[in-house]
Amino acid sequence: MSRWAKEGVDHARQAALAAEAKRRGLSEATLEAAKAVPTDLVRDVVSDFRRGPPGPSSIVKTDRVEVEHRRATSTSDPLPLVTPYVSHVDRIAESFAAEDRAKRAKELRELKGPPDAA
Numbered sequence: 001m002s003r004w005a006k007e008g009v010d011h012a013r014q015a016a017l018a019a020e021a022k023r024r025g026l027s028e029a030t031l032e033a034a035k036a037v038p039t040d041l042v043r044d045v046v047s048d049f050r051r052g053p054p055g056p057s058s059i060v061k062t063d064r065v066e067v068e069h070r071r072a073t074s075t076s077d078p079l080p081l082v083t084p085y086v087s088h089v090d091r092i093a094e095s096f097a098a099e100d101r102a103k104r105a106k107e108l109r110e111l112k113g114p115p116d117a118a
Contacts, residue, residue, distance in 0.1 A: 014028075021031040 017031060018028055021028045024031065026034075
């Protein structure tokens with residue numbers, strides 16, 4: 001049976017539903033939805049929405065990390081960056097810097113020539 005097939009549809013029920021929806025000023029889909037869900041459930045949902053989310057429970061323990069807030073000025077020391085893997089990245093960057101320093105020192109030695117050539 002295709003989606004739009006009219007087989008198995010109670011046309012008398014559909015006509016009564018259309019008439020009642022028109023009388024109430026609703027669409028047929030809205031009226032069917034209203035009949036499908038109990039009124040007390042809809043009232044509870046609306047009530048929950050109006051009250052908003054509940055506050056934190058005293059039973060639940062929250063682990064809050066206190067962050068030191070201080071005013072940054074041009075003369076203040078920078079705060080260290082503390083995130084996962086920063087120490088690994090710092091170590092890698094330091095190894096590249098050491099390689100660059102060694103390479104530069106070797107180039108400078110080669111430019112000067114042997115020590116007894118002067």
